[in-house]
Amino acid sequence: MKRYVLISCLGALVWLFATLFFVFFGERVLFSPGSASFFISLSLLISGTALLLWMITFLYSLFDQSKNAALTFGLIGTIVGLTFDAFSLANHHYVFPHLSDSKIIAFTVWMSFAYALYLIIPAVLNEWKKKAALI
Incomplete structure (x- = not known):
């Protein structure tokens, strides 16, 4: 149980880092869809x-050597992040006050890809770990 709390906290930190990145730099890095x-x-x-998630997941899998640790990290991190993002998007005028509605759409597009990566990258790392164990 303690492990899941740790993973949830790490997932919240990943979410916080991503959210703060777009709070501070979203105006400069997001563009309206169609532009x-x-x-x-x-x-x-x-x-x-993808690069950051790969590094974070790899580092976590070095820390937690249990079977399917990367998969657990990706699944719980996605659950935590999507839950927080549901609230941040519902209140986007407060969380992202400098982003226009079209840039919020661009953020949501990025977010969709990011959560797909949050599930795919741990699965790939988990498979590599299994194959390495067989050799």
Whole structure:
């Protein structure tokens, strides 16, 4: 049980880091969907997110050597993050006061990709760990 509380806290920290990034830099890195810069910005944000999630998940799997630790981290982190994001998006005028409605849509697009990565990356790392154990 203590392990799940730790993972939940780490998931909350990942969510907080991502949210604060967009609170402070969202105006500069998000562009309205349909604009010329939207796809480039989204691609760079997703690439950076994938790299950071890969590193965080890898570090967590070094810390927690239990079976399926990466999968547990990804699943619980996604649950925690999506729960917090439901409230932050419902109150986006308070959480992201400087973002226009079209930039909130861009944030939501990024967020959807980010949570897909939050599930896929731990699954890939878990499979690599299983294959490495067989060798």
